[in-house]
Amino acid sequence: MQLAVYLGLAGMFAGAAAPAVNEKIAPWVWEKTAYGGRASFLVVLTDQADLTLARGLHTKAEKGAYVVAELRAAAQATQGPILERLRQLGAPHRPFYIVNMIEVEGGLDLVLQLAARGDVARIDANPWVRFDGPVERSPASTFEPARGVDPNPEPNLLQVNADDVWGLGFTGQGMVLAGADTGVDWDHPALINQYRGSNGSPADHNFNWHDSIHVNDGSSCGPNATAPCDPFSHGTHTVGTMVGDDGGTNRIGMAPGAEWIACRNMNQFGAGTPATYTECFEWFIAPYAIGGSPAGGDPTKAPHAINNSWGCPPSEGCPVENPNILKMVVENTRAAGIMVVVSAGNAGSACETVEDPAAIYDASYSVGAVGPTDVIATFSSRGPVVVDGSNRLKPDISAPGVSILSSVPGTGYSFSSGTSMAGPHVAGAVGLLWSAEPDLIGDTDLTELILNQSALDRTTLTQTCGGVPGTSVPNNTYGWGRLDILAAVQQTPAGRPLAVGKGPGGSADKVRRLIDF
Secondary structure, three states: OOHHHHHHHHHHHHHHHHHHHHHHEOHHHHHHHHHHOOEEEEEEEOOOOOOHHHHHOOOHHHHHHHHHHHHHHHHHHHOHHHHHHHHHHOOOEEEEOOOOEEEEEEOHHHHHHHHOOOOEEEEEEOOOEEOOOOOEEOOOEEOOOOOOOOOOOOHHHHHOOHHHHHHOOOOOOOOEEEEEEOOOOOOOOOOOOOEHHHOOOOOOOOOOEEEOOOOOOOOOOOOOOOOOOOOOOHHHHHHHHHHOEOOOOOEOOOOOOOEEEEEEOOOOOOEEOHHHHHHHHHHHHOOOOOOOOHHHOOHHHOOOEEEEOOOOOHHHOOOOOOOOHHHHHHHHHHHOOOEEEEEOOOOOOOOOOOOOOOOOOOOOEEEEEEOOOOOEOOOOOOOOEOOOOOOEOOOOEEEEOOOEEEEOOOOEEEEEEOHHHHHHHHHHHHHHHHHHOHHHOOOHHHHHHHHHHHOEOOOOOOOOEOOEOOOOOOEOOOEOOEOOHHHHHOOOHHHOOOOOOOOOOOOHHHHHHHOOO
16 A cells, blocks of 8 residues: 555544644554554554663663663553553554553554544554574584583684683683573483572472463463473574583583573564564563563563574564664663674675664664684674664674584484574673673673673674675674684773772773773
8 A cells, every 4th residue: 555545544534633744653664564464563662761771880780770670660660551542442452661662452542542542652564574594504413412421512612612602711700691592402312400490399480481472372382481492493502502501512602611591582483573573572681471461571681692583674674763662672771781792694796785673773783694613603793783874894703604513402412504503602702701701791881891892802804884894804795803702801900909809899991901992
């Protein structure tokens, strides 16, 4: 249907106010609700929490408590009248607070009613979008390792010097890493001991697992799964690269001493919506019990870093205009002292192919993929980001993403290639870095700076993107270079004991003085 017809329909409902109403409604919403259609859409309120003061707080605990309290307060102060109206109309809905918005299901008349309200900023799309999955997968293979064997870890872990950091005594202990993905096979041999919910017997999934898929997708998980599951296998693979280790011959994870938690934001077909992505982030900043309410969420149980090996393509309805929902979600999560790691995408090798939320945002730490010899993978998306007009340099950093062996549901392992495989290396690296230098915990800006400054310089003679020569560092092919977690740790007091020492005087300020700007 043509836009002129949409505007005509809006005029019938909204009268003189039609122009202002029209501008609030995303084209996707017009298309789906025209001529009697119904859709799920997102009602974004005008008032949003101001989290500026979070930057002045020193600890992750302080940031998390402040951010969650401010976000909840903004939602509670403004959503009441709209929620009451939706209840009166019997319209299905779900409120959020990580962004002050409400997911609503209805037709055009309801869309227009809501858009006409002064407390509503806009009506955004909520399409089901399929993520850009791995470019290569091998069939799952089952290994039966002999217990007690201490083999070399996977070569991709050696490539980024994770084993050397383990040798210093830092394996991610005390850290919690999260996966927002297709789910996780929690009792996989390489993952069960690292799952935060398996500390007791029986396992306790409360505060450790959440399912944002509320409709029956025909998978083994079903809707609202009460225990971690993964009908697609992608999430099990990415979590394995973050923390996986079976205690035997399968040493696949960057931070095997860390714990993991997870939220399923995509169904068995690898498809999610802006609402399912948002719901997982909201659960991460303050996890709550199975079947519980976001109001009962506990920010002290939030993870330290979240891996996001998915994208939400604008071509399928995910908005990139500023402001937009996922941008605010990522920014608010980072304000809570949580590193948001995002795969750059598999749309390379052309320039300007980092184009999908959430990889395009400044608050996302976006990761490209290199092969075993540190050459950029042909599929790895390149910057700059042009879809939002920012011309932002991306990716931020690169990591191994070609033929990566990791866990898959059951007891098996398989090789996959993609930036989906590169991202978990960086999320795991954050776990290693923060376990080595606890003063960095929650300081996402300084952490990003250290990882960037310590990365192995990678340049290219053959590609100039966005006017930035591939021979400069950073560039839009590799970002700041290939992840080197040993070099990053060596820029902290913990990694340079002879230069500084570890003791009462250790601080983030001291770390800053160690960096060669």
